[in-house]
Amino acid sequence: MTIADSQPQAAPDPIRYEGETDGHLVLIDQTRLPVELVYLDCKDVETVWEAIKMLRVRGAPAIGIAAAYGVIVGLQTATDKSAEEFEARFHEVVEYLAGSRPTAVNLFWALDRLKAKYVAEKEAGKSPAEIHEALLAEARYIHDDDRKVCRAIGKHGAELIQPGFGILTHCNAGGLATADYGTALAVMFTCHDQGKDIHVFVDETRPLLQGSRLTAWELLQRDIPATLICDNMAAQVMKEGRISAVITGADRIAANGDSANKIGTYGVAVLAKAHGIPFYIAAPISTFDLSLPTGEGIPIEQRDPVEIINGMGKQTAPDKVQVYNPAFDVTPAELIAGIITEKGVISPVTPENVAQVVAG
């Protein structure tokens, strides 16, 4: 029996930090799911960087949490150095982790929080060891807070869902992508906990199959009725009247509400519009980037062609074929019926409403 076939059980923690400042980060290696539930010990910052880059840990909030702990691990060799050497190492580690993936703003948000904490502790005259401890407390705060944020998103989002709804989702915005409860999937988990009968349709999400490998696995773990479809089946399933709402996560949301998420999300939003189905984004406030007026400025990660030519270890295209492999696309605000945040639902999605909820 594989993990994929196993009975529902309590969802395992996708991210754990064990010990104090000399401790280490433990991640579920998401590239091994759904076949094996394997944990990866990250005892140095290079392992954390590689885990983020290779999607062993993935999903916008989870990347931010992992990077915050990555700073703690990366500073372990520097606490007995001078204050200047410790500070130089801090900036080196932060820059290094910031170079792992470009699109999810939560990565930069988390690193910025640690930078602010560093400055405050330095100004208070703290030693490198004391600063290291304060940074660990901040990383733990970011991690714990995400649990609360995800539950609040679930609660607000569940109010939009009626019993009997079919809900389509794309990629994985579940517990694996956050501290433990997800954003888009938090809405479905909450409906299920409330006894609301729903059925989730899961896009498999080419090329790396976060939908079929991770979302389907999470829904099975919680015993939530779900049906897996290939990405190119979404239009037909909508036409058949099986979908009442679409909910996905986001990696970065501009000030006007344009939202970057996994490649294919924009197409799903266009299909939803064509079928008169509301399309929602579920995301924490940490996913908003108000420095960008529109989604035009969102950096889109380009990934290795091998992920398409030799996806999941099977060659499905000639070696030398030209490949275009953007990891994300941007859904324009006008296609989004609402953005579900921990502070409530932004609807209609306008720059004014975004500014009001983010500031509130």
Ligand SMILES: CSC[C@@H](O)[C@@H](O)C(=O)COP(=O)(O)O
């Ligand atoms: C709560 S996670 C939201 C997004 O990060 C998620 O939908 C997504 O697109 C993740 O992409 P990935 O490339 O798997 O990190």
